Amino acid sequence: MLKVENIDVYYDKIHAIKDVSFTVKQGEVVTLIGANGAGKTTILKTISKILEPTRGVVLFEGEPLSKLLPHQLVYLGMAHVPEGRRVFAQMTVKENLEMGAYIRKDKSSMKADYDQIFTYFPRLKERMNQPSGTLSGGEQQMLAIGRALMSKPKLLLLDEPSMGLAPLLVKEIFNIVQTIKKQGTTILLVEQNANQALQVADRAYVLETGKIIKSGNAIELLEDDSVKKAYLGG
Numbered sequence: 001m002l003k004v005e006n007i008d009v010y011y012d013k014i015h016a017i018k019d020v021s022f023t024v025k026q027g028e029v030v031t032l033i034g035a036n037g038a039g040k041t042t043i044l045k046t047i048s049k050i051l052e053p054t055r056g057v058v059l060f061e062g063e064p065l066s067k068l069l070p071h072q073l074v075y076l077g078m079a080h081v082p083e084g085r086r087v088f089a090q091m092t093v094k095e096n097l098e099m100g101a102y103i104r105k106d107k108s109s110m111k112a113d114y115d116q117i118f119t120y121f122p123r124l125k126e127r128m129n130q131p132s133g134t135l136s137g138g139e140q141q142m143l144a145i146g147r148a149l150m151s152k153p154k155l156l157l158l159d160e161p162s163m164g165l166a167p168l169l170v171k172e173i174f175n176i177v178q179t180i181k182k183q184g185t186t187i188l189l190v191e192q193n194a195n196q197a198l199q200v201a202d203r204a205y206v207l208e209t210g211k212i213i214k215s216g217n218a219i220e221l222l223e224d225d226s227v228k229k230a231y232l233g234g
Helices: 040-047 070-076 093-100 107-120 122-126 137-149 167-182 194-200 218-222 225-231
Strands: 002-011 014-024 029-033 055-060 078-081 155-159 186-191 203-208 211-217
Touching: 002 040, 014 029, 014 040, 014 055, 014 211, 029 040, 029 167, 029 194, 040 078, 040 155, 040 186, 070 078, 078 137, 093 137, 107 122, 107 137, 107 167, 122 137, 137 155, 137 167, 167 186, 167 194, 186 194, 194 218, 194 225, 203 218, 211 218, 218 225
Parallel strands: 029 186, 029 203, 078 155, 155 186
Antiparallel strands: 002 014, 002 055, 203 211
C-alpha cells in the first residue's frame, strides 16, 4: 500500500533523513521506533507532503505522490494524526469529528461512523458538545484519532499517540489501535514507547539519526538483545 524509496530529507543544511526505504502492506500495522530526534516524525511529514524529500519517492497504492498537495492525500485514503493532537480547540468534539468527514459525500452513512467512534471512545460521546480545548490530553488524543477515522482512511499515520499520557490511557490507546486494524485499516505508527508499539505491530523498522538500522518481525525485535538494550530498558 505504501512504499518509501531512498528518501533524503533536509532541514536547511541538516541532513535529517538519509536514504530511508520501507514498505507497508495492506492490513498491516508497521511501526517506526527510535529515540527522540531519530527522524520518525520527519518521515511521516514527508509521506503526508508537509515536507518534500530532496531525493527519493513515496508511492501510495503504486502511484507517486510527488505532484500532490497535502490535502489531496485525504481524497486518496490517507489520514495523518499529528504529534501533539492538533484538535480545533474552540470547536466542539462533534464539530472536530465533522471536520474529519468534510470530504465525504455519503452523509447518510455517517451516523454509523459516529457511533463507531463513540464505541471506541465512549468519553467523546459524553463530551460531544464540549469545546475540544477543555478536554484532557488523553481525550484530545482520542478525538484526533476519531477525527482521522471519520475520513474512512485506507492508511492511518499515527504520530506518537501515547506521548504524555498516563499508563492506563496508553494501554487504552493501543487497544484501540489493534481494534482499528481488525476493522481493516492499515496503520503506520511512529512511537517512542517501543515496547507498546512492538506489541501491536506486525513489522517494525528501527531508526537512528535518520537511518534505518534494523527491521523485521515485531515479535522478533521485541526479543532482540540490541533493541532491548537501546529501547526497552533490557
